[in-house]
Amino acid sequence: MGGTLALTKAEISRLRRNKRYMIFTVALPVMFYLIFGKSQTTGYGVSFAAFYMVGMASFGAFSGAFNNNTIRISQERKDGWIRQLRLTPLPANAYVVAKVLTSMVTTVPSILIVFLLGRFYAHVQMPIWKWVVCAVAIWIGTLIFAALAVALGYKLNPDSVQPVTIVVFFAFSIFGGLWFPLSGALAKFGEFTPTYQIVKISTDVIAQGSVALVNVIGLVVWFAIFAVLATFAVRSTAETV
Amino acid sequence: MGQYQAGYATALSSAASYGASRGGAPVVSFENVSKHYGNLHAVDGLTLDLRHGETVALLGPNGAGKSTSLDMLLALRKPTSGRIEMFGSDPYHAVKSGRVGAMLQSGGLMPEVTVRELVTLITKLHPKPEPVETTLKRAGIAQFADQRVDRLSGGQTQRVRFALAICGQSELIVLDEPTTAMDVETRRLFWASMKEEVAGGRTLLFATHYLEEADQAADRILVINRGRLLADGTPAEIKQRAGAKRLSFKLDRVEEQFLLGLPGLVNLEIRHDVVQIQTSDSDATLYAVLDAGHRPHEIEVGSLGLEQAFIAITAEDDAANGNAHAGETI
Numbered sequence: 001m002g003g004t005l006a007l008t009k010a011e012i013s014r015l016r017r018n019k020r021y022m023i024f025t026v027a028l029p030v031m032f033y034l035i036f037g038k039s040q041t042t043g044y045g046v047s048f049a050a051f052y053m054v055g056m057a058s059f060g061a062f063s064g065a066f067n068n069n070t071i072r073i074s075q076e077r078k079d080g081w082i083r084q085l086r087l088t089p090l091p092a093n094a095y096v097v098a099k100v101l102t103s104m105v106t107t108v109p110s111i112l113i114v115f116l117l118g119r120f121y122a123h124v125q126m127p128i129w130k131w132v133v134c135a136v137a138i139w140i141g142t143l144i145f146a147a148l149a150v151a152l153g154y155k156l157n158p159d160s161v162q163p164v165t166i167v168v169f170f171a172f173s174i175f176g177g178l179w180f181p182l183s184g185a186l187a188k189f190g191e192f193t194p195t196y197q198i199v200k201i202s203t204d205v206i207a208q209g210s211v212a213l214v215n216v217i218g219l220v221v222w223f224a225i226f227a228v229l230a231t232f233a234v235r236s237t238a239e240t241v
Numbered sequence: 242m243g244q245y246q247a248g249y250a251t252a253l254s255s256a257a258s259y260g261a262s263r264g265g266a267p268v269v270s271f272e273n274v275s276k277h278y279g280n281l282h283a284v285d286g287l288t289l290d291l292r293h294g295e296t297v298a299l300l301g302p303n304g305a306g307k308s309t310s311l312d313m314l315l316a317l318r319k320p321t322s323g324r325i326e327m328f329g330s331d332p333y334h335a336v337k338s339g340r341v342g343a344m345l346q347s348g349g350l351m352p353e354v355t356v357r358e359l360v361t362l363i364t365k366l367h368p369k370p371e372p373v374e375t376t377l378k379r380a381g382i383a384q385f386a387d388q389r390v391d392r393l394s395g396g397q398t399q400r401v402r403f404a405l406a407i408c409g410q411s412e413l414i415v416l417d418e419p420t421t422a423m424d425v426e427t428r429r430l431f432w433a434s435m436k437e438e439v440a441g442g443r444t445l446l447f448a449t450h451y452l453e454e455a456d457q458a459a460d461r462i463l464v465i466n467r468g469r470l471l472a473d474g475t476p477a478e479i480k481q482r483a484g485a486k487r488l489s490f491k492l493d494r495v496e497e498q499f500l501l502g503l504p505g506l507v508n509l510e511i512r513h514d515v516v517q518i519q520t521s522d523s524d525a526t527l528y529a530v531l532d533a534g535h536r537p538h539e540i541e542v543g544s545l546g547l548e549q550a551f552i553a554i555t556a557e558d559d560a561a562n563g564n565a566h567a568g569e570t571i
Contacts, residue, residue: 002365003365003366006362006365006366007362007366010351010354010358010359010362013354013358014351014352014353014354017353018353076349076351078349079349079350079352080345080347080348080349081348081349081350081351082349083317083345083347083348083349084345084348084349084350084402084405086315086316086317086336087315087317087336087341087342087343087345087348088336088339088363088366088367088409089336089337089338089339089366089367089368089409090337090366091337092333
């Protein structure tokens, strides 16, 4: 485990230097929140300030766990970095474990910063436990995208992973209601996305102090699907990486 | 003009027993190892042993199965059949024990970190590593240790890969075409530092298609072609086995049948009155010519380099396999 943690530390210090990563996971959500966070409407039964806080925190964490990982994993597989690691005493799964651990660490700031803006800029008020539950729900919820990122990164080469990542990213962001609350037919469709489950669980906590079982099950099912895809993708390339 | 090739089968049949004649348990052993991709026999029944402290060159043309063999040794690929052992264990666990340091052609580096950070990371993963500064110096990368890995030249990148292979002070070092992308001077420096590395009794296995590299650096050469081991011995033995002397002279009356029957003959070329012979025993060949009453003139006897030996060995193998199989092997 020591080796895997050393690799995780190196991965985190890489990301800290990566401007593109910082822009997508921290700067963009913060900027959007500063612009729209004080809007006087409502969404999913909570004030827009609270809804948009949940949406932007999820957006930052989602792109941190997903966009960044798909492209990197695919590129590092092509470059032979994964092969190189397999020649070290690191256990075979260390690379994937380190990527997931790195996502667990690096998605924290984007959630925290947007939550702080929600509290002190847009003046969202709620009991402390709701802050904690929402932050943890978003954090754990977005981590399931690390699994999807592993699946796509291992399966697709760098040329094709880029457009697929962008399509998945926009689809889950928009139809999941991260950017604005959905209504009508779009909402019916969007209800199935994993990102919607994350937003719904958080807004339900804020509005009623409880969550609907269906959303939790939805999230678990999506995670199971992504994890199975990731396992197959990693196994199928075991001979060639 | 005609060209004939005699067989090397007898000369080479003792090849497989070479490794076994040395003492101690093998560091690496391949037992009838094959790797097939459908009809393609990338590696075909490879059997060999590496002993402690040897510097061994795996020599073969591109596509001979060198990289596939090393991949299997390093647990990156599974053999279709046969058994590979390293330090008495299976390849995967041997690699995970840190007793092997390797550098592959296809091995990439982590971008966005400095050379020092990368070497430090890999060093930390090994149980008994070399101090990072020592590795940087030995690999000749100390002067650009604070540069980012993704901003290095090809030769510099290659040296960083080499650093990753030696930083663990592993007992066995495996290098796949280590000097590709290096200029002549860097190549010379590389082998100088490599000799230092293995001076302490470490075992070195490297694949190459540069003959002079195998000749100068290795104390044992394994010649492979079409995934099979064709010859195994010291550079001197390999040259000899392939008919390592060149004999040429002029004859007034050239008799092809007579020349083909000469002792030691490996290869014969006749151009008008000039006879060129490749032979494993130039003395015997020449005496036989004289004993038969011929008076050749402008006699020249010279040594063949490893290159000609290598070409002769692989050409013989290709001829023996015929063109029918040419499309099936890489």
